[in-house]
Amino acid sequence: MADLPGDGRPLTVLVSSAGRRVELVRMFREVVADLTPGGRVLATDSSWYSSAFHEADEGLIVPRVSDPELVPVLLEVCRRHRVDVVVPTTDREMPVWMAERDRFAAIGTTVALSADEVVAIAADKQRTHDWLTGNGFPTVRQARPAEALDDPAAWPLPLMAKPRFGSASEGVGLVRSRAELELVAARHEAAAALSDGTRGDMVVQTVATGTEHTIDVLVDGSGLCLCAVPRRRIEVRGGEVSKAVTVRSPELIDLAHALCKALPGAYGVLNFQVFADEASGDLAVIEINPRFGGGFPLSYRAGADYPRWLLEDVRGLPTSADPDRWHDGLVMLRYDAAVFVDRADAPR
Numbered sequence: 001m002a003d004l005p006g007d008g009r010p011l012t013v014l015v016s017s018a019g020r021r022v023e024l025v026r027m028f029r030e031v032v033a034d035l036t037p038g039g040r041v042l043a044t045d046s047s048w049y050s051s052a053f054h055e056a057d058e059g060l061i062v063p064r065v066s067d068p069e070l071v072p073v074l075l076e077v078c079r080r081h082r083v084d085v086v087v088p089t090t091d092r093e094m095p096v097w098m099a100e101r102d103r104f105a106a107i108g109t110t111v112a113l114s115a116d117e118v119v120a121i122a123a124d125k126q127r128t129h130d131w132l133t134g135n136g137f138p139t140v141r142q143a144r145p146a147e148a149l150d151d152p153a154a155w156p157l158p159l160m161a162k163p164r165f166g167s168a169s170e171g172v173g174l175v176r177s178r179a180e181l182e183l184v185a186a187r188h189e190a191a192a193a194l195s196d197g198t199r200g201d202m203v204v205q206t207v208a209t210g211t212e213h214t215i216d217v218l219v220d221g222s223g224l225c226l227c228a229v230p231r232r233r234i235e236v237r238g239g240e241v242s243k244a245v246t247v248r249s250p251e252l253i254d255l256a257h258a259l260c261k262a263l264p265g266a267y268g269v270l271n272f273q274v275f276a277d278e279a280s281g282d283l284a285v286i287e288i289n290p291r292f293g294g295g296f297p298l299s300y301r302a303g304a305d306y307p308r309w310l311l312e313d314v315r316g317l318p319t320s321a322d323p324d325r326w327h328d329g330l331v332m333l334r335y336d337a338a339v340f341v342d343r344a345d346a347p348r
Contacts, residue, residue, distance in 0.1 A: 010039035014083045017090045018043035018052035023297040025055045031307040051339040065093050071100050078109040086111045094119050110314050114290040115265020122288040125164045135262050138283045141206045145185035148204050164201035208284040210277030215256040216299040218306045219266045220313045226321040228256035229299040241295035246302045248328035298332035
């Protein structure tokens with residue numbers, strides 16, 4: 001066990017919107033038990049039927065993200081349980097943590113989330129594209145559907161269509177014909193007219209060549225990227241990687257470090273989606289996510305102990321981070337598992 005600064009209390013970590021993130025909860029439980037025996041990992045969710053909820057030392061039901069009572073409830077949870085670190089897990093909850101992080105800091109709780117500008121860039125595919133191109137990073141070409149319709153020579157099919165605001169591949173599809181592109185454009189116009197003018201936006205992108213990779217990174221409180229682990233996607237199911245392999249690619253690792261350095265306030269765990277074309281050597285960054293990715297268990301089991309290194313940074317402990325201490329060529333083959341609980345324990 002490491003020597004603890006301050007009052008020497010065991011660590012308490014809260015994994016929010018726990019959902020199905022059983023492996024993430026287990027990782028933090030392993031690390032917390034090793035760093036500070038007697039420490040705890042809590043999980044919050046709006047549903048008792050969250051599998052990860054039951055893997056934590058204690059599960060706590062909280063209001064939905066859209067409920068104005070969520071923040072008061074979370075503040076009380078953090079105050080009562082003396083939570084040291086909150087680990088956000090979903091894009092939908094990011095605005096809540098962005099808006100309220102100072103209130104949590106005031107009670108001694110660190111929200112392990114990048115600066116507001118980073119979160120805003122990542123949440124908006126137009127801002128992501130503008131930031132990448134403005135900072136000289138390689139990416140795909142992007143336009144509004146109507147632009148592509150008006151200039152078919154400049155935007156040859158197929159194209160990828162994506163919601164400007166979205167996650168987990170929701171609403172993403174390959175556009176193969178002009179008729180399909182017209183449908184995407186109509187959807188964009190109809191949705192935009194019914195919302196605030198942006199939330200229904202769609203974008204189209206040129207199709208990236210090569211193989212998709214996710215690069216898991218950890219950035220400390222000083223803005224230093226402690227480690228970057230690329231993992232090549234082999235198979236995806238339901239928008240989340242199900243099979244992958246770690247790849248020690250200097251080009252991808254260097255790109256990840258450059259992205260972290262350029263982002264205005266990167267902190268904690270992030271991941272970058274990048275296509276790498278071996279034949280041409282071209283790279284294309286297509287997405288930035290300021291959170292743990294669904295496939296992060298592969299990087300963790302390969303030796304990238306981000307939960308430990310993150311908690312060391314929060315507590316002001318000497319870091320044990322090693323950027324090279326991970327296994328190249330480790331393959332992850334995910335499968336379905338289950339958590340079993342007694343229905344009699346469910347809230348009425």
